[in-house]
Structure formats: C-alpha cells, structure tokens
Amino acid sequence: MTALVAMTAVVLAWPVPSHPRHSLDLSWQIGLHQAAQDGLRFGTDILYTYGPLGFLAKPAPFLGSTSTIAFVGVVAVYLSLMVMLLAGARRLMPLWVAVIATFVLARTITYIPPYEALQFVLFAVGVDLLRRDRVANPMRVAVVAGVLVAVAFMGKVNVGVFVAAGAGLVILAISPRPFRGLLAYAASLGAAGLALWLVTGQRLDDLAPYVRASLELISGYSEAMGMDKPGQRLAIAAFVVISGLVAWAAYRTSAGWPRWRLVALAGLTALLLFALWKHGFVRSHFAATFATLGLTLLVLMPRATSWWLKLGILAVAAAGLVGTSPITPLGYFNAPRSAIAFAGQARDSLLPWRWEVALDRTRRDLRRTFAIPPGILEQLAGRTVHIDPYAAAVATAYPTFTWRPLPVFQSYSAYTPYLDEVNAALLRSVERPELILRWYQTRTDAHRTAIFAVDFRNYWFESPVATLERLCRYRETAAMGVWQVLADTGRACGEATPIGTATARRGETVQVPDAPSPDQFVLVRIRGLDDGPTGRLRTLLWKSPERFVTLDGEEFRLVPRTADSGLVLAVPAAAQGSEPFAYGPPVRTITVREEGSDNGDNAGRGGELSYEFFAVPLQGS
Numbered sequence: 001m002t003a004l005v006a007m008t009a010v011v012l013a014w015p016v017p018s019h020p021r022h023s024l025d026l027s028w029q030i031g032l033h034q035a036a037q038d039g040l041r042f043g044t045d046i047l048y049t050y051g052p053l054g055f056l057a058k059p060a061p062f063l064g065s066t067s068t069i070a071f072v073g074v075v076a077v078y079l080s081l082m083v084m085l086l087a088g089a090r091r092l093m094p095l096w097v098a099v100i101a102t103f104v105l106a107r108t109i110t111y112i113p114p115y116e117a118l119q120f121v122l123f124a125v126g127v128d129l130l131r132r133d134r135v136a137n138p139m140r141v142a143v144v145a146g147v148l149v150a151v152a153f154m155g156k157v158n159v160g161v162f163v164a165a166g167a168g169l170v171i172l173a174i175s176p177r178p179f180r181g182l183l184a185y186a187a188s189l190g191a192a193g194l195a196l197w198l199v200t201g202q203r204l205d206d207l208a209p210y211v212r213a214s215l216e217l218i219s220g221y222s223e224a225m226g227m228d229k230p231g232q233r234l235a236i237a238a239f240v241v242i243s244g245l246v247a248w249a250a251y252r253t254s255a256g257w258p259r260w261r262l263v264a265l266a267g268l269t270a271l272l273l274f275a276l277w278k279h280g281f282v283r284s285h286f287a288a289t290f291a292t293l294g295l296t297l298l299v300l301m302p303r304a305t306s307w308w309l310k311l312g313i314l315a316v317a318a319a320g321l322v323g324t325s326p327i328t329p330l331g332y333f334n335a336p337r338s339a340i341a342f343a344g345q346a347r348d349s350l351l352p353w354r355w356e357v358a359l360d361r362t363r364r365d366l367r368r369t370f371a372i373p374p375g376i377l378e379q380l381a382g383r384t385v386h387i388d389p390y391a392a393a394v395a396t397a398y399p400t401f402t403w404r405p406l407p408v409f410q411s412y413s414a415y416t417p418y419l420d421e422v423n424a425a426l427l428r429s430v431e432r433p434e435l436i437l438r439w440y441q442t443r444t445d446a447h448r449t450a451i452f453a454v455d456f457r458n459y460w461f462e463s464p465v466a467t468l469e470r471l472c473r474y475r476e477t478a479a480m481g482v483w484q485v486l487a488d489t490g491r492a493c494g495e496a497t498p499i500g501t502a503t504a505r506r507g508e509t510v511q512v513p514d515a516p517s518p519d520q521f522v523l524v525r526i527r528g529l530d531d532g533p534t535g536r537l538r539t540l541l542w543k544s545p546e547r548f549v550t551l552d553g554e555e556f557r558l559v560p561r562t563a564d565s566g567l568v569l570a571v572p573a574a575a576q577g578s579e580p581f582a583y584g585p586p587v588r589t590i591t592v593r594e595e596g597s598d599n600g601d602n603a604g605r606g607g608e609l610s611y612e613f614f615a616v617p618l619q620g621s
Helices: 002-012 024-038 065-092 095-109 114-131 138-155 157-174 178-199 204-224 232-253 259-281 286-300 307-324 335-350 352-370 374-380 417-428 464-473 532-541
Strands: 384-388 435-439 442-444 449-451 474-480 483-488 497-505 509-511 520-527 547-551 554-558 567-570 589-594 608-619
Touching (some): 065 095, 065 114, 065 335, 114 138, 114 157, 157 204, 178 204, 259 286, 335 352, 374 435, 464 474
Parallel strands (some): 384 435
Antiparallel strands (some): 442 449, 474 483, 509 589
C-alpha cells in the first residue's frame, strides 16, 4: 500500500521538462552527460562540483544511456522521498488524511534536486534509526550507509560532505561498539567510493586533484556566487522561524533518549539546517529549501503533539513554501501533464529501441536553440573544440567535432587562482583544443547592456589567467552572427613587466597607465581584498560581501580571489577580433568598492587596496 501510494504520487507530481533551451544549468547538466559518455577524467579533464555520477541528477532531456541510468536513479530517490512523506504524515494523522496530504505536498517535493532529495532521505532514515531502542544489525547499517554516502560523494561533493558527517553521527550513536561501527562505515565508504571511481572510468592518480578541485569549488562559491535576490530578507526571516520550529520538534521528539542519541539527533539536524541555509541563501534555491523544511517538520514532529499545534506549525511551513515556490496554481494541479511527462520519459529511457529516436529529438531541439551557421560548423568538423563561455550543450547538438573543454568548462566557475591556473595550464599544453567556439550573448538590466556574465560580472575578468592565454594563443578565423571561431596560432604570451603601481582606498578611482607599445596587454593585480578572520568566518557560514569594480564608469561585480591574478585592461589590435567579439578600447580608470555603498562611500573603510599594473607582450604577432 505504501509503495503504491508513493509511486502514484511520484507519477502525478513528476516535473514537466521544458524543451531544451540554452541556460547555464542546461550547459553543465548536458556537459556532465557528455563527459561521462566521452570518458573524460574528473580531476584532470573535468572539474566541477558534481562528480562522475553527477549526470544522475538530470534525466531529461534524453541524452543516451546516461539518461536511462539517471531516470532510474531519480525515480528511486523521489519514490523514497514520497515514502518518507507518507510515513511522516501517518505518524501525525489518520491514514486517509496522510494519503491526501502526500498527494497535495508531492508536487512541491519534486522541486527538491535529486541529490538534495537523497540527502533528506538519509536524514529521515537516520532519525528513524535514532528513534529505535535497539537497531538489529548496526554493522550492516554502517556498511549500507557507506555505500550510499559514496554515491552522494561521486554525485555532488558538497552533499557528500554533509551526509558523510550525518551518517557518522548516527553510526556512533546506534552502535554498541561505536569505534567498530565507525570503522566499518569508513571502510565501506572508502571501498565503495573507490569502486565507483574506477567503474566510472576514472584513474587513481586523478583522485587527489579531484578532491583538491572540489574543495576549491565549494569554498570559492560563497565568495564569487550568490547575489542577494528580491525578497531575500523576508525569506531569511521565514527560514529562521521554521528552523526554530524544527529545533523545537527535535527537542520534543527526543525527550528521554540516551545522551549519545540526543547528541546525534542535534548534530544531524544542525547539519541539515546548515546545508539548507547554504542551498537556499547562497545558491538561491528557496523553494527546495522550504519544501525540505516542511518535510523535516513532518519527520521530527512528536506524535503526541496536539492537533492545533500540528496544524499551526505545518501552516507556517506551508506559508514559507508558498511564498517562495515558482509553481503557479494552474501548474500545481496539472497532474495529467506530469503523468504524461513521466510516461514519455519512461518510454524513452527504458525501451532501447526508442533511444536513437529520443536522442535525435533532443539534438533537433538543441539545434533550433543554437542555430549555428553552416559556415561555422564546417570549421569545427573533425577538430577538437572548447566552447566558451558556457554553451557545452553545443557538443551534444552537433557531434561532428570532439569536445575538448577546459577543465572548469564554464569559465564563471573558475573563481579561485587554482581553478584558473588549471584552465590556463591546458591552454599552454600541447593537448590544448585546436579551436575555441565563442557564443556572444548580452544581458540587459534597467541601466545597461553588457556581454553576458553571471551576476553582471565582467566577461573578460572570468578565469583571468586562462583568458590572457586564450587572447595570446588564439585568433579569430570566422565570425557569423553571435558565433566566433578562434584557432590556435602557435603564439604565446611574453613575460610580464611592471609599468606602474597605485594605492587607493575602496571607492577611490585609479588611473590606468597606457601600454608601453601597441603589441602589449595591460593587466592589473588588485591586492587587499581579503576580509581577514572575521570575513572568512562570515563566508564560511553564509557568503562573502559583494565587491564591485567600475571600469570607465561601468560597474561589474568583482570576484575577490582572482582579482590579483592579472585582470585584462587593454588588448593589442592583433588579439582583438571583430565586433562584437573584440575587447574594445583600453580601460582608463578603475575603482573598487564593497557591498552596500555607492562609489565613493567606501573611502576610508577596510584599509587600502594595492593596484599593480603590468604589460605583457604578444609574442609571434
């Protein structure tokens, strides 16, 4: 009965995919499938917050065998989630009411991304184990937990970190011999993780750089990404209130538990709330965060709670979800459309004779989106190609060339010096792509139009060391509409030489020196943006204050950790390319300010900034 109700809820609430259209998310989602199918090596060929099993998070559009595996995996996760939803509801209300509640809430639950859904499933299982007076076979639980946590690590690293810590707390609390239980868990996690790493075609010597890059991606995200969104203050207030209710529920439900189980539940709940805080207010996934908070209340709510209190608490959680959910009333109740979408994906994924038809349909849809001119495609055919800045789905749409991406294949994600240098190192190596395909897009807000970059960052400042290598080594061979082809020339960057320094407070304008000769780039390294211990703690717990750079009166968001890597301020004519792809005239003035102030208002705050200007010759021009 439980499985039938849960599976019906999955079908009737299945997310309805839109036709493939270009977006940042589509780029990395399809890129992860392409990387798995091409046998690219994580840690060397590909660096991302998702690992070798990252493709499991995105079953649609259909992209081949990896989509089949992803469909089965996502159905399994959402089915488990619905079981948890039904079980939590049955603890608090009669069966018939619990079934209705499950169907009503199911639509919001499927907006939780698959790996975050897996995180909650493991949380709910952990709470159930802690509730029991005695766990029948804790060693078996430890082994199974290790395998599931390994899957999470190989899928999405930051989720893996949270579930690994939470599972460890539960194993310690339920094991009669805690050390043995923890050892079994660690051994299972290590063995399963290594097996999955090898089964997915990875190499042992790539494991260390994969771990290093994953840590860089996780730590750098809170500094470089996640601008404040409209309504965020109200959402934060709602999060605090509902988190308080979660803490109250955890306290009440654990009354009378042994001490170590109390500690484990407190730690497990704190880990989930912190993960939801980062997911909601750094990554800006409000709906998924509040849906998970509602589920958490269902799982933790004490059975003996009065009906009025139950309804009041769940109403508060529902208000938070409704206030942040992207679901329209019409879409919320459109269960037939969800069922049709589920049936279509099941048919395409599970019937092998449908695979080619479904893949051809996906490619046709992507080609309508990208519409690359035939003249550009002719140049790409049979060559190795990197796609800049983030249109990796082109490689799936037009499989006539070999995709050879820079390791951080979406340039906006190379937001630490390490990640930037990894990209630059490939461009310096003999294995660099023969061609780079650039897609020119603009983004418009109320005040201006600029080359597209995340959060109105400066496109030319993304992955700055790699950007300079690209400008030095590649030249334009074709440009049609919004597409440009750059070809490897054999040129290189010369040695950087200092051409000036300046010191200024935040908000003060600095003059940029001219290039000593027409064949030289001008770069700036900005130092003094480090927040110190207090700022680093804020970044760990939430996110870094936003910085902005103004270039000749036009303001952009500034990524602090790559600001001293060498930001390009002037480009010689031989490296410019045609309009609209060219860098344009040299920058004459530069100003840096912090979040919450207009230009000039930061003067005197936070110490001085150091500007070091360099000239880099274009060799072989």
